[in-house]
Amino acid sequence: MATDRPCGPNILITGTPGTGKSTLAEELAQRASLNYINIGDLAKEGNLYEGFDPQYNCPIIDEDRVLDELEDQMGQGGNVIDYHGCEFFPERWFDIVFVLRTDNPILYTRLESRGYNGKKLEDNIQCEIFQTILEEARDSYKTEIVHELASNTPDDMEDNLDKILSWIEQWKNTH
Numbered sequence: 001m002a003t004d005r006p007c008g009p010n011i012l013i014t015g016t017p018g019t020g021k022s023t024l025a026e027e028l029a030q031r032a033s034l035n036y037i038n039i040g041d042l043a044k045e046g047n048l049y050e051g052f053d054p055q056y057n058c059p060i061i062d063e064d065r066v067l068d069e070l071e072d073q074m075g076q077g078g079n080v081i082d083y084h085g086c087e088f089f090p091e092r093w094f095d096i097v098f099v100l101r102t103d104n105p106i107l108y109t110r111l112e113s114r115g116y117n118g119k120k121l122e123d124n125i126q127c128e129i130f131q132t133i134l135e136e137a138r139d140s141y142k143t144e145i146v147h148e149l150a151s152n153t154p155d156d157m158e159d160n161l162d163k164i165l166s167w168i169e170q171w172k173n174t175h
């Protein structure tokens with residue numbers, strides 16, 4: 001069947017930092033033979049920044065330049081995008097959006113072991129408590145393509161991979 005995405009579906013894996021986006025998205029891309037794109041790494045490699053946030057001690061991504069950089073590739077399809085936000089991407093880019101969710105004590109431990117502390121740690125925990133990214137995703141995309149996935153344990157990850165891989169098979173059969 002003809003498709004406007006010759007290389008497969010575009011999948012967004014989003015969620016609060018530490019919920020397991022990179023771990024899941026990299027494995028998914030490998031198993032499904034899709035391109036893995038980590039927005040943070042892409043910005044770093046291309047120096048796609050527009051300033052520095054002293055509060056969080058990190059550079060600020062130049063969203064317009066990130067979008068320009070990815071436009072052609074997203075048009076081809078077959079991409080797994082990994083980013084802790086979802087508002088600035090065009091809605092038309094994604095066929096499905098997964099929002100990873102992690103219980104607070106587990107997330108706290110993961111972020112602490114990543115070296116987060118103080119305000120950065122607290123703000124990220126608050127982000128998860130208030131399900132900020134899930135709300136963002138529901139506001140930015142059709143609700144039927146937004147799916148919440150538990151991401152607490154390795155078993156969760158295997159379940160999530162199975163679910164997404166079978167969704168990809170279905171997508172291929174209908175496009």
Ligand SMILES: Nc1ncnc2c1ncn2[C@@H]1O[C@H](COP(=O)(O)OP(=O)(O)O)[C@@H](O)[C@H]1O
Nearest residue numbers: 017018019020021022023110151152153154157
């Ligand atoms: N489903 C999971 N079960 C247990 N640990 C996980 C799971 N997913 C990720 N992790 C661990 O949590 C930490 C953060 O994962 P990472 O993929 O870097 O998160 P993110 O990309 O969302 O910031 C890593 O140490 C990773 O090994």
